[in-house]
Each structure stands twice: as C-alpha cells, then as structure tokens.
Amino acid sequence: MKAKIIATLGPATNNREQIENLARAGVNIFRLNFSHGDASQFVDTIKNIREVESKLNTVLTIFQDLSGPKIRIGILESPITFAAGDRAFLGPEDDGELPHIPFTIAPVLEAISPGDVLVLADGTLQLLAIEKRGNGFVLEAKNSGLISSRKGLALPGKTVKVPALTEKDRRDLKDGLKLGVDAVALSFVQTPEDILEAKKIIAEHGKAIPVCAKLERRNAVEHLDAILDVADIIMVARGDLGVECPLEDLPGIQKKIIGGCNQRAKPVIVATQMLLSMVSAPSPTRAETTDVANAVLDGADCVMLSEETAIGAHPVETVEYMRRIASKAEDLLVQKNSGKGIIILDTLKPDQFLSQAAHLLADSLSVRAVLSHSISGASGRAIAAKRMGHDVYVLTPSVTTLRYLNFSWGVQPRLVGEQFSSHLERVENFIDANPDFNADDAFVITAGQGKKDTHLTGTNLVKVYVK
Secondary structure, three states: OOOEEEEEOOOOOOOHHHHHHHHHHOEEEEEEEHHHOOHHHHHHHHHHHHHHHHHHOOOOEEEEEOOOOOOEOOOOOOOEEEOOOOEEEEEOOOOOOOOEEEOOOHHHHHHOOOOOEEEEOOOOEEEEEEEEEOOEEEEEEOOOEEEOOOOEEEOOOOOOOOOOOOHHHHHHHHHHHHHOOOEEEEOOOOOHHHHHHHHHHHHHOOOOOOEEEEEOOHHHHHOHHHHHHHOOEEEEEHHHHHHHOOHHHHHHHHHHHHHHHHHHOOOEEEEOOOOHHHHOOOOOOHHHHHHHHHHHHHOOOEEEEOHHHHOOOOHHHHHHHHHHHHHHHHHHHHHHHOOOOOOOOOOOOHHHHHHHHHHHHHHHHOOOEEEEEOOOOHHHHHHHOOOOOOEEEEEEOOHHHHHHHHHOOOEEEEEOOOOOOOHHHHHHHHHHHOOOOOOOOEEEEEEOOOOOOOOOOOOOEEEEEEO
16 A cells, blocks of 8 residues: 555554554554643553554654644533524623623634624534624524534634644643654644744754644635645645535645645645544445545545544554555556656756656666655655655655655655665665565666765665666
8 A cells, every 4th residue: 555544543542452453454654632632641652652663663653733723612501502593692701691602712703703604513503793792793593503612613714813833732742752753733724934833843852853734724725835835744634624615615625735735745644534434333435435535546645544543443444444445546546647657846856857757767667666765755755746656665864754754655664774875875785685676676766876975965866776
C-alpha cells in the first residue's frame, strides 16, 4: 500500500497490544488528540509506540493534534429542543425572557450581524440572528433540532479573528516537544501567521518538526496558496469545513486543496468520517468505501481514522478495510499517471526536475525501485508527488526527516548512517546490502554529489545503477 494510514488513539486502542495490532494492519502514523487531554496522558502512549516501532523494525510517526480555539457554547441548564421558528438568546447573560444559550467569546459576538446564520451541533441546527440585544443576539431556529452543553458554533462565511494557538495549545506544544512528538497539527488555521507562530515555538525549543495546517475555515481555503508557502503538511478537515461551507461545495474544495498540495509536493491528509459506520459495524458502507477510494484517486497522501480507531468496536478491522480499499484505488491511480507523473510547480529546482527525470527513466527501463538520498526530505516528497507505481525508498541520516517522510505517498523511509561521506555511496551501499534486491536488478537513484572536498546536501544528480 502506498497511501499512508493515520489512526487516532483513544480508549479502544491506547495500549501496547492494540498499537502493535494497528501497526501490523497498516498504520504508519499515530494521532494523539490533545483536545481530550494534555501531555501527561500520552507519556505511556509514546513509550508504547516507540517500543512497537523497535520490535517491528519499522518507522512509526507520532502526530500531535492540538485542540485549537474550538468555538463552543457554554453549559446549559438542560438541553434545548427547537422547532422551526423558536427563538433563544445567545450571550454572556440571560436576557430574562428567552431560553438562554450561554456564550462569552467576544470576538465572535462582535462579528455577528442581524441576518447572519449561526450553525450549531455539528451543522444539525441553523439559527438566524434576528436582532442585537445588549451584549448578545436574539436567534430564530430555521429548522428543528436539539442542542446540549459545549456544542460547537460556526459562522459560515465570516472571518473571526481568533488566534489558532490558544494558551493551552502553547503549553501542549511545548510539552509534546519534550515528549518527542514527530509532527504537530494546528487546528482552525486561518492565515500563514498561525503556522509561523507554531514554527517559532518549535525553533525556540531546538526542534524542526513539520507543522500540519488543518483547513477547517472557509477563509483558510481562500488563503490556500499563502498557507501552502509556509505549512509542511495540509489536512482537509471535512467536519468543521463541512459546517463552514455548503455541503455541495465540499467535494470541489477537497479536490482544490489536494491539487494545490500535489503541485507543491506537500503531503495532504483527508480526514473525518471516512469509515465512520465501523465505529459499531463490522464493515463499511458502500458510500464510505467510495469516499476512501476517491480521496486516494484525488491525490491524498494520507487517509485518517478518528472515532473509528479511538473508540470504535473494530479498530484493527477498520484499518484492514482501509488498506484494501486504498490499495485498489492506487492501482487505478498508477494506471492513470503512468508515463507522465504529476507536473509540479518550480520544475527547474534541481530536486523537482530530477524527480521528474527519475520517473521517466524508471518507466522506460522497468527498474526494480527508485531511491533517493535526502537530508531534508524535499527530493523524496517531489518523487512521491509523481504517484508512480515503482517502489520508492528515501534514505536519510536525519530521524526528524525519516518520520516526516512517513506522510508522503509511496515513500518507504530508511535511516542510513554517515560512514560514507558521499550520498551516492550511501544509496549504492544500501542497494548492495539489501537482501530483497537481486543481482542484476536495475535502480534509478537521485542524490547530491559535491565537488571534491566540498560538502553538498542538495540533490543534483540522477543515475541508473545495476546491482
């Protein structure tokens, strides 16, 4: 399988045995959801992941997902049931007349205007802002529904100036770095500055782990190019995005985001309700099967499971289904892209140009595999963006890069020592020593090679090598 599977750990899987079962079933990346805890709750989890990684002699990536500024209502005395036309008051204090929805986030209240539609309870209830009253608003239900305490609230089409990093997120990020997470996801990103702030914190702690921008706001999609300039990974977070945008727009938005990431050779994750029925059912629905396959065919590097593996009754079986569905879709994708690859931007950059040449050579010569030596992982991601059928090995001496490469489609990351000063020698030695490769097998290699007595880290050559 070439698409990578991300599994969220939770009560159903947060133990060493289940982590190993999930890894054997095909999970490459384990997501730790900090919306439901802090670093102290993940100490044993991280220890277990590292032990499984060592036992299976594989590469497992630990993915910290920060909770972000989730906009929620307060605590209700009891759930409120609405019929269309019913009214309520949203604000910090009870107005004394209407049912009260407690809400204290000032920037959101300031952004509301009469005529705006507010969406509650994951999109199941829509309320129209009728009039401003004191510090709050009178709302009228557009449909029937029920809300309970702490439900999320969204203002579709409105830009609300709420920082992506809360104080809790800053604490959690710093603690996660100390624990050794390999990547971090930033929730409710709206601008490039949100990503840069997280990167600044990471750099201040002497780390360089990749930052994933979760696209959950409509205005984030509108700033996609600018966010792609600074983010290392993108997540199409369809839950909140589906509340912010008309549902009929969501498939097109998903394709737009994935296409932009493929062009930039940036890993992209598709998430939310991919195999949700398997929280309780032993097999997915036909629609879910098609959804997973279409995400892969659209060009997703990773597909993510949330409730399915965190609280589901069939977490390992869910991963196995996802692996089988994605593998079939990959065969179709490889056929579609055979002989051409995905053309990416800035093809005159050496690593991107040479990755294009490598795949053209690989197709023409029917080689055993494509291999790349990469310090930063950029050349490996450029090769992954081609979505070709060959095995792709990316060798790196950096553990940070090794686990970052786990997000890239088709890439099998391998850690190499630095006993050879030449990057090319490291790759050739890896081929010669690998018992899975036979004598006379041909390979295409990309690597960096400097002039004599100079140090070079950038990719500048492509070579055909026969074992």
